[in-house]
Amino acid sequence: MNDVIIVGAGPAGLSAGITCAKKGLGVLIIDEYMKPGGRLLGQLYEEPNGSWWNGIQESTSLYEHAVDLGIQFQLNTPVNNIEKLDQSWVIYTDKHTFNTDHLLLATGAAESPVPVPGWTLPGVMSVGAAQVMTNVHRVKPGERGVIIGVNVLSAAIAMELQLAGIDVACLTLPKLNKITKNAAQPKDVLESLLHVSHMAPSPLIRFGSKLMKNDFMKKMGVTFYPKEGVKMWDIPIQLRKAVINIYGDGEVEGITSATIDANGEVVSGSEENIACDFVCIAGGLYPLTELAAVAGCPFYLIDELGGYVPLHNERMETTLDGLYVAGNITGIEGAKVAIAQGVTAGLSIAENAGISGLDVDIQHSIQSIELTRDKAYIQFHPEVKKGKRILKEQWKEYERSVKKLVH
Amino acid sequence: MSRRILEHPVLGNLQDNKYISFTFNNKNYEGLESESIAAALLANGIRTLRYHEESGSPRGIYCNIGHCFECRVTVNGTQGVRACLTPLQAGMVIESGGKLPTPVRDWSAENE
Amino acid sequence: MTEEEMIVCRCEEVSYEELLQTATKYNCSPRELKLRTRAGMGYCGGRTCRGMVDTVASTIKAQERTQISLKYQPPIRPITFGDLGRQDK
Numbered sequence: 001m002n003d004v005i006i007v008g009a010g011p012a013g014l015s016a017g018i019t020c021a022k023k024g025l026g027v028l029i030i031d032e033y034m035k036p037g038g039r040l041l042g043q044l045y046e047e048p049n050g051s052w053w054n055g056i057q058e059s060t061s062l063y064e065h066a067v068d069l070g071i072q073f074q075l076n077t078p079v080n081n082i083e084k085l086d087q088s089w090v091i092y093t094d095k096h097t098f099n100t101d102h103l104l105l106a107t108g109a110a111e112s113p114v115p116v117p118g119w120t121l122p123g124v125m126s127v128g129a130a131q132v133m134t135n136v137h138r139v140k141p142g143e144r145g146v147i148i149g150v151n152v153l154s155a156a157i158a159m160e161l162q163l164a165g166i167d168v169a170c171l172t173l174p175k176l177n178k179i180t181k182n183a184a185q186p187k188d189v190l191e192s193l194l195h196v197s198h199m200a201p202s203p204l205i206r207f208g209s210k211l212m213k214n215d216f217m218k219k220m221g222v223t224f225y226p227k228e229g230v231k232m233w234d235i236p237i238q239l240r241k242a243v244i245n246i247y248g249d250g251e252v253e254g255i256t257s258a259t260i261d262a263n264g265e266v267v268s269g270s271e272e273n274i275a276c277d278f279v280c281i282a283g284g285l286y287p288l289t290e291l292a293a294v295a296g297c298p299f300y301l302i303d304e305l306g307g308y309v310p311l312h313n314e315r316m317e318t319t320l321d322g323l324y325v326a327g328n329i330t331g332i333e334g335a336k337v338a339i340a341q342g343v344t345a346g347l348s349i350a351e352n353a354g355i356s357g358l359d360v361d362i363q364h365s366i367q368s369i370e371l372t373r374d375k376a377y378i379q380f381h382p383e384v385k386k387g388k389r390i391l392k393e394q395w396k397e398y399e400r401s402v403k404k405l406v407h
Numbered sequence: 408m409s410r411r412i413l414e415h416p417v418l419g420n421l422q423d424n425k426y427i428s429f430t431f432n433n434k435n436y437e438g439l440e441s442e443s444i445a446a447a448l449l450a451n452g453i454r455t456l457r458y459h460e461e462s463g464s465p466r467g468i469y470c471n472i473g474h475c476f477e478c479r480v481t482v483n484g485t486q487g488v489r490a491c492l493t494p495l496q497a498g499m500v501i502e503s504g505g506k507l508p509t510p511v512r513d514w515s516a517e518n519e
Numbered sequence: 520m521t522e523e524e525m526i527v528c529r530c531e532e533v534s535y536e537e538l539l540q541t542a543t544k545y546n547c548s549p550r551e552l553k554l555r556t557r558a559g560m561g562y563c564g565g566r567t568c569r570g571m572v573d574t575v576a577s578t579i580k581a582q583e584r585t586q587i588s589l590k591y592q593p594p595i596r597p598i599t600f601g602d603l604g605r606q607d608k
Contacts, residue, residue, distance in 0.1 A: 033492050076493075137442055165412065
């Protein structure tokens with residue numbers, strides 16, 4: 001029996017594990033991926049101070065710290081079920097069954113696609129897939145790609161692809177339909193893009209002439225968005241074009257794009273083909289909550305956090321005894337917030353495991369999550385704080401309803 | 408192997424250099440030891456990893472981190488192995504799944 | 520490929536048109552839409568398409584907030600019958 005088991009070796013899981021191990025608890029971290037780091041592995045961006053946030057380095061230093069503290073790892077190990085038996089949590093994997101009193105779910109996020117005709121062709125992949133292939137595996141997803149879906153994640157990854165010498169033909173919208181909705185509306189996308197404009201200028205400083213023109217912001221403000229798009233890092237961002245088809249015989253050979261009006265409707269006769277050998281689908285992320293769901297956690301759908309989130313308090317405790325959450329399972333945010341949440345979860349676990357005197361540390365760590373959130377360079381959802389308020393209300397609502405049941 | 412990103416302005420030069428042999432659909436290839444099977448295949452220019460069981464439509468990697476199961480292949484006789492998160496080892500025999508002889512839907516239409 | 524033929528559930532190859540028509544014809548909840556079309560019932564367990572199935576169903580009725588609309592069932596990753604048998608011992 002381990003004191004603590006953590007599912008997910010991403011930033012939240014690793015930081016929680018380190019926090020627990022520092023308090024003397026025996027920790028096991030399980031992850032189905034082959035390397036520790038989770039989504040942090042693929043991340044690479046330049047911070048306002050000019051230094052680079054290198055996900056591989058960050059993952060490696062967290063992992064090495066964890067190993068030094070004696071944390072055990074089970075990588076390449078998918079968890080397929082969890083349940084509570086006789087007051088302790090049982091974690092089922094395909095080879096072993098583990099037990100613990102304190103189980104942290106730090107399972108991160110999954111990508112939600114925007115559907116496009118032809119998107120099952122080999123060569124079409126989620127934008128996160130292209131990121132991992134490029135930065136982690138160091139294999140080009142292709143020579144020339146089109147990214148469908150314009151948002152914070154796809155803009156950041158487009159720059160990463162470019163950095164690795166991969167030609168990104170354009171970032172463009174999916175065609176408007178009953179599933180793509182806002183993601184296909186030029187006005188809505190433009191609005192959301194204004195939140196990433198701060199990311200535009202910095203690569204100019206280091207990589208000079210070829211990348212980026214500083215007129216990005218200016219052009220963003222204009223009412224009539226240019227048909228050929230505005231360039232960011234020399235990549236056209238097209239908000240007045242939509243992809244109506246991905247074509248190819250057996251694998252991707254190109255996309256058919258059409259001009260759209262300000263309401264997202266296709267202008268007939270404007271179709272043109274763009275040759276490419278890979279396509280990225282970028283529909284955003286949603287919290288991956290499946291283990292919390294099979295455990296029986298109550299949920300609430302909070303759009304500002306990316307989807308259904310298991311109810312939890314500021315100490316990262318769920319409504320179920322001995323079950324904790326941290327990282328993107330609690331809402332879509334950056335890795336630094338996930339790391340801060342991991343510290344809080346780790347301290348809560350340590351206190352519940354019988355280590356006293358942690359109250360002040362826990363309060364500080366909760367404040368630290370807030371501070372990290374406020375300083376976040378990449379904000380996946382501009383209204384994330386509103387989302388957290390809704391969550392808090394739902395938690396209180398839940399506590400009230402439980403009290404009523406007890407009395 | 409021009410598909411590999413050997414040099415990178417921030418991440419530096421690729422350090423791994425231990426190439427090993429494996430087979431995919433009975434053909435020999437080389438890949439880096441312990442990289443994902445999907446990365447090794449893509450570095451060799453292979454995008455199609457399987458064919459849909461019913462329609463036979465070709466499929467490749469989609470999510471690349473184990474969520475979508477589109478990249479499942481048969482490795483050393485074990486079916487349903489995710490190419491995106493299985494480390495490549497020397498001598499691996501990898502095969503792509505194909506269209507099943509009796510489509511499940513046709514069978515259920517006749518038998519239910 | 521047309522928009523009607525566009526695949527939404529990649530595992531079970533359920534099209535956009537089939538989902539829309541089924542949702543409209545039967546006034547489907549997400550769960551009913553899934554059961555009628557098999558969208559989200561394939562190999563991946565609906566991880567890829569669940570949001571899209573929810574969205575199609577939300578054209579009929581607003582999505583439920585207090586409960587996950589498309590339930591998760593263990594095992595959440597496919598396991599072989601052999602491994603399943605071993606666990607039950």
